[in-house]
Amino acid sequence: MAETIDLKLHVWRQNGPKDAGRFEDYSQYARGISTHASFLEFLDVVNERLVLDNKEPIMFDHDCREGICGMCGMVVNGEPHGPQKATTTCQLHMRSFRSGEELWVEPWRASAFPVIRDLSVDRGAFERIIQAGGYITARSGAAPDANAIPIAKSLADEAMDAATCIGCGACVAACPNASASLFMSAKIGHLNSLPQGQAERDKRTLAMVAQHEKEGFGSCSNHYLCEAACPKEISIRWIARMNRDLLSAAISYKPAEQRAGGDGLSWV
Amino acid sequence: MELRSNAPTGPIETRWDRHRAEIKLVNPANKRKYEVIMVGTGLAGAAGAASLADLGYKVKAFCYQDSARRAHSIAAQGGINAAKNYQGDGDSIYRLFYDTVKGGDFRARESNVYRLAQVSVDIIDQCVALGVPFAREYGGLLANRSFGGAQVSRTFYARGQTGQQLLLGAYSHLARTVAEGKVDLRTRCEMVDLIVEDGRARGIVTRDLVTGKFEVHLADAVILGTGGYGNVFYLSTNAKGCNATAAWRAHRRGALFANPCFTQIHPTCIPQAGEYQSKLTLMSESLRNDGRVWVPRKREDCTRDPSSIAEKDRFYYLEEKYPAFGNLMPRDIASRQAKFVCDQGLGVGPEINGVRRGVYLDFADAIKRDGKKAIAERYGNLFDMYQRITGEDPYSVPMRIYPATHYTMGGLWVDYNLMSNIPGLFVAGEANFSDHGANRLGASALMQGLADGFFVLPYVIGHYLAQAGKSKTTESSAAVTATLQETQGRFRKLMDIGQKGSRTVDDFHRKLGGIIWDNCGMARDPKNLRKAIEQIPQLRDEFYSTVKLTGSGESLNRDLEKAGRVADFFELGELMCRDALERDESCGCHFREDHQADGECVRDDDRYAHVAAWEWRGNGPEARDGNYVRHQEQLSFEYVKMAQRSYK
Numbered sequence: 032m033a034e035t036i037d038l039k040l041h042v043w044r045q046n047g048p049k050d051a052g053r054f055e056d057y058s059q060y061a062r063g064i065s066t067h068a069s070f071l072e073f074l075d076v077v078n079e080r081l082v083l084d085n086k087e088p089i090m091f092d093h094d095c096r097e098g099i100c101g102m103c104g105m106v107v108n109g110e111p112h113g114p115q116k117a118t119t120t121c122q123l124h125m126r127s128f129r130s131g132e133e134l135w136v137e138p139w140r141a142s143a144f145p146v147i148r149d150l151s152v153d154r155g156a157f158e159r160i161i162q163a164g165g166y167i168t169a170r171s172g173a174a175p176d177a178n179a180i181p182i183a184k185s186l187a188d189e190a191m192d193a194a195t196c197i198g199c200g201a202c203v204a205a206c207p208n209a210s211a212s213l214f215m216s217a218k219i220g221h222l223n224s225l226p227q228g229q230a231e232r233d234k235r236t237l238a239m240v241a242q243h244e245k246e247g248f249g250s251c252s253n254h255y256l257c258e259a260a261c262p263k264e265i266s267i268r269w270i271a272r273m274n275r276d277l278l279s280a281a282i283s284y285k286p287a288e289q290r291a292g293g294d295g296l297s298w299v
Numbered sequence: 300m301e302l303r304s305n306a307p308t309g310p311i312e313t314r315w316d317r318h319r320a321e322i323k324l325v326n327p328a329n330k331r332k333y334e335v336i337m338v339g340t341g342l343a344g345a346a347g348a349a350s351l352a353d354l355g356y357k358v359k360a361f362c363y364q365d366s367a368r369r370a371h372s373i374a375a376q377g378g379i380n381a382a383k384n385y386q387g388d389g390d391s392i393y394r395l396f397y398d399t400v401k402g403g404d405f406r407a408r409e410s411n412v413y414r415l416a417q418v419s420v421d422i423i424d425q426c427v428a429l430g431v432p433f434a435r436e437y438g439g440l441l442a443n444r445s446f447g448g449a450q451v452s453r454t455f456y457a458r459g460q461t462g463q464q465l466l467l468g469a470y471s472h473l474a475r476t477v478a479e480g481k482v483d484l485r486t487r488c489e490m491v492d493l494i495v496e497d498g499r500a501r502g503i504v505t506r507d508l509v510t511g512k513f514e515v516h517l518a519d520a521v522i523l524g525t526g527g528y529g530n531v532f533y534l535s536t537n538a539k540g541c542n543a544t545a546a547w548r549a550h551r552r553g554a555l556f557a558n559p560c561f562t563q564i565h566p567t568c569i570p571q572a573g574e575y576q577s578k579l580t581l582m583s584e585s586l587r588n589d590g591r592v593w594v595p596r597k598r599e600d601c602t603r604d605p606s607s608i609a610e611k612d613r614f615y616y617l618e619e620k621y622p623a624f625g626n627l628m629p630r631d632i633a634s635r636q637a638k639f640v641c642d643q644g645l646g647v648g649p650e651i652n653g654v655r656r657g658v659y660l661d662f663a664d665a666i667k668r669d670g671k672k673a674i675a676e677r678y679g680n681l682f683d684m685y686q687r688i689t690g691e692d693p694y695s696v697p698m699r700i701y702p703a704t705h706y707t708m709g710g711l712w713v714d715y716n717l718m719s720n721i722p723g724l725f726v727a728g729e730a731n732f733s734d735h736g737a738n739r740l741g742a743s744a745l746m747q748g749l750a751d752g753f754f755v756l757p758y759v760i761g762h763y764l765a766q767a768g769k770s771k772t773t774e775s776s777a778a779v780t781a782t783l784q785e786t787q788g789r790f791r792k793l794m795d796i797g798q799k800g801s802r803t804v805d806d807f808h809r810k811l812g813g814i815i816w817d818n819c820g821m822a823r824d825p826k827n828l829r830k831a832i833e834q835i836p837q838l839r840d841e842f843y844s845t846v847k848l849t850g851s852g853e854s855l856n857r858d859l860e861k862a863g864r865v866a867d868f869f870e871l872g873e874l875m876c877r878d879a880l881e882r883d884e885s886c887g888c889h890f891r892e893d894h895q896a897d898g899e900c901v902r903d904d905d906r907y908a909h910v911a912a913w914e915w916r917g918n919g920p921e922a923r924d925g926n927y928v929r930h931q932e933q934l935s936f937e938y939v940k941m942a943q944r945s946y947k
């Protein structure tokens with residue numbers, strides 16, 4: 032049953048975006064860890080020991096601890112979310128490690144994700160990408176009956192595949208160019224797949240891609256490391272689709288104010 | 300204090316429509332002059348903020364996470380109810396209303412519940428329009444399933460990630476309004492107090508969780524959509540950050556807290572594995588549609604490989620005791636029965652403190668009947684999650700489950716307009732008490748959050764503002780400076796104690812949770828409740844003298860955040876126990892050992908067909924006996940005839 036292990040733990044400590052940061056050796060706090068504990072529970076234990084030793088606890092983001100909120104995320108031994116495939120850091124369990132194993136824990140590294148403290152980064156850039164077009168405009172109370180437009184099961188399933196992205200940012204951390212293409216393409220793919228998403232399709236695609244660039248994310252050069260790191264197994268096929276949608280949008284899209292009788296609203 | 304529900308009278312089918320027709324309106328040009336604060340960006344908060352913004356109000360929204368998309372609604376798995384009757388299986392608004400009142404064991408307000416059932420149909424339309432990829436049938440129409448305790452299939456779902464998809468829908472709605480400049484969204488920012496002046500809510504004090512700075516935000520109306528308080532138990536299925544602070548601080552400023560002891564325990568969670576456990580993970584109860592719950596009949600079989608236990612030696616206790624509903628029994632009964640068999644020594648899994656707390660949820664028959672593929676299609680991600688957490692494969696070994704705290708029906712008291720007894724303070728979603736009585740039915744919380752946010756708040760806020768007008772409070776008003784100073788003082792005091800302290804915040808939280816779980820959890824009795832009411836203040840005193848904190852208050856300080864929340868949980872936890880003691884009956888999830896018939900609740904409708912709404916009279920952590928005043932809102936049941944629930 033409950034075996035325990037000792038780890039050689041190195042954690043990145045950084046006081047704020049301007050601090051240079053460094054690894055600290057916390058092996059003395061990382062002994063006797065239950066293999067049934069989750070990775071974050073392991074860090075909780077380390078943190079309680081640090082505090083009792085008058086040291087500030089390691090800051091890391093987390094909330095649901097069920098792999099769904101997308102709040103957690105750190106690089107463990109060079110891999111975003113650690114060694115287990117399709118698993119967020121909070122769902123990684125200590126049974127994945129051997130006693131005596133060396134652990135190097137650090138934050139997502141990308142210039143578009145400044146470090147707030149230690150393992151916590153600012154993912155505000157993701158928010159702004161969504162705000163640029165990751166929605167369908169539908170005022171509350173104005174919707175037609177939900178069954179008015181049938182949607183083929185295969186199409187709904189596919190949209191759902193893309194919609195499962197949790198917005199964690201591991202794809203960016205994994206990418207040598209720090210591109211957020213996988214994240215962005217998942218949202219574009221979800222909405223562009225659905226009949227309800229067609230009206231704003233071109234505008235959405237162009238605006239989100241433009242915002243992605245503005246935030247300083249790199250572009251995709253087909254390394255596929257994002258897909259391997261993604262805890263929700265979002266497929267890189269969505270990037271290909273996004274590129275297709277981008278091409279067609281670039282050809283056909285005219286903002287409303289350029290059309291005769293347009294609504295005069297500006298777009299990004 | 301007289302508690303008026305302000306619910307319309309007359310035929311229940313037309314109450315909401317008539318109310319809407321009579322409600323006061325703010326003219327479109329004036330709307331942008333009104334500022335509304337929305338604390339919380341879960342289903343209730345995001346839907347409410349976006350809807351109000353689209354109407355033209357200036358909205359400021361807050362959440363403690365780094366993104367509105369991470370509110371705890373994201374974690375809901377199973378589904379959302381709506382009386383669409385798409386399956387033609389006899390569902391109707393009336394039936395959903397009836398089920399909810401009955402399921403709540405006659406402790407909810409009929410008018411509110413009817414409205415909830417009524418707007419449920421609009422929610423699905425709205426969500427599909429926002430791009431929520433609900434499950435579909437091959438013909439392209441929406442699919443439904445039946446969910447905990449319902450005999451019709453009215454639950455809409457998106458794999459096992461319904462809450463995620465609904466929240467992403469509401470979040471995208473909110474994101475658009477943010478982009479359009481209609482909503483000012485503040486993330487990593489926690490409400491730590493409510494500002495009340497001349498009896499009206501005027502704004503909030505927040506603490507920026509990155510810089511540690513306190514700020515004042517004023518508005519013409521304040522809405523709390525801050526979720527439930529299940530984390531008072533320490534171990535629960537809630538996210539780690541879920542807290543009661545916003546609601547509790549409002550309570551301390553005069554808002555009544557209703558039915559705090561009505562907390563729900565969910566029957567299907569992964570059992571605790573050890574001391575370090577930080578939270579419990581829910582396995583959606585949709586699993587009970589196909590899984591069969593059992594324990595060994597003989598104690599000596601409890602440690603045996605389950606596959607080697609013969610059919611006749613397995614005790615399918617829900618199926619045997621309740622043949623009509625079997626494994627789909629409502630949550631409270633399913634949970635108590637699990638506790639009951641484990642207390643008898645029939646539990647399985649690891650032994651913690653001398654008891655094995657786990658029962659099997661077995662899919663072997665379902666896999667034999669429908670094939671592994673069909674089961675994987677239905678529950679694949681839940682099975683994967685189970686395997687990641689326990690290291691066991693539920694396709695071949697039965698899952699082990701045990702109840703855990705999951706939802707809180709209690710919350711701030713609100714009238715039919717979702718307004719608390721403090722004018723200008725509204726409460727929506729899980730944070731209020733209004734719709735689920737003493738027990739919530741599965742898939743009804745998501746429904747309530749979105750009903751409040753999309754379809755109720757937009758009307759009732761206008762109704763209030765049209766009458767109350769703009770608030771004249773300014774940053775220099777006495778109430779503002781006093782509240783700000785008190786709040787800063789509270790955190791400074793914690794930091795001062797923390798410098799010299801010796802025990803971690805989590806240590807206190809675990810102990811507090813343990814007391815409440817043992818004495819005010821699945822089964823309660825007066826002796827234990829009295830004991831808890833003594834123990835909690837003692838532990839709280841220790842907290843206020845020995846809690847350990849590092850770092851400084853004027854910057855990011857996660858332990859200080861937690862300490863502030865735990866301080867509030869101490870007070871709320873004590874109030875829960877008092878409420879449970881005063882409610883001298885059993886109803887829904889409030890199971891008093893001294894009021895039962897064969898393990899089932901015995902209500903006392905003559906004395907307790909009311910809402911208990913508690914008023915705060917204490918002052919500071921020193922609060923002792925007599926500082927709480929219990930008010931009552933009498934409930935009347937004109938449509939659903941009061942009867943003892945019977946699922947036999």
Ligand SMILES: Cc1cc2nc3c(=O)[nH]c(=O)nc-3n(C[C@H](O)[C@H](O)[C@H](O)COP(=O)(O)OP(=O)(O)OC[C@H]3O[C@@H](n4cnc5c(N)ncnc54)[C@H](O)[C@@H]3O)c2cc1C
Pocket residue numbers: 338339340341342343344361362363364367369370371372373374375376377378379380461462488489490491524525526527536537538541542544545581705706727728729730741742743744745746748
């Ligand atoms: C694991 C799990 C599964 C569930 N499954 C289902 C299901 O299948 N069907 C169903 O109907 N219900 C389900 N529920 C219940 C349901 O998910 C919740 O009741 C509902 O989502 C609550 O929504 P809400 O908008 O009220 O609050 P939440 O989604 O909890 O949002 C609270 C918001 O308030 C913010 N907040 C809180 N405190 C503060 C503060 N002090 N300052 C600033 N911001 C603050 C948070 O940041 C967050 O944005 C489930 C619950 C859990 C825990």
Ligand code: SF4
Pocket residue numbers: 195196197198199200201202203213214217260261262263264265
């Ligand atoms: S695509 Fe995957 S890795 Fe990237 S944000 Fe979404 S879930 Fe995370």
Ligand code: FES
Pocket residue numbers: 092093094095096097098099100101102103104119120121122
């Ligand atoms: S903490 Fe929510 S995904 Fe890990």
